[in-house]
Amino acid sequence: MAFDFGTQKIGVAVGQTQTLTTTALPELRAKEGQPDWNAVAKLIEEWQPDAFVVGVPVNMDGSEFDMTQRARKFGQRLHGRFGKPWFAMDERLTSFDARQQAQGQRKGLVDSIAASLILQSWFSEEWPRLLKDADNENA
Helix, strand or coil, X not given: CEEECCCCEEEEEEEECCXXXXXXXXXXXXXXXXXXXXXXXXXXXXXXXXXXXXXXXCCCCCCCCHHHHHHHHHHHHHHHHHCCXXXXXXXXXXXXXXXXXXXXXXXXXHXXXXXXXXXXXXXXXXXXXXXXXXXXXXX
């Protein structure tokens, strides 16, 4: 399950590791960066994810700023509350790409489309590495 963290809205997407496909879910509302944790718990109960991927914003030069730390803290809270591993994923330009993809669709999906793009990137960049590491441990 992936999240595009924001202080007012949090995009959510789920993915399937067998097919490497993702689906955007309805966005969650947040108040000053705090989601309704009961709503998050319901999503987790419904979808039963094995892990969380959180988009971590960085500047184009790779430097961090306030929202970077807030997104990391959100990932840590997910792990602490639900006991599942979380992975940070660079989310540069995903909101821009999501806005382009969302043209003509419901306005309330832009952040969740961004979460879907974050998860697709994670599947492309990080998932193969995890599989390789698991294979090396079992060898």
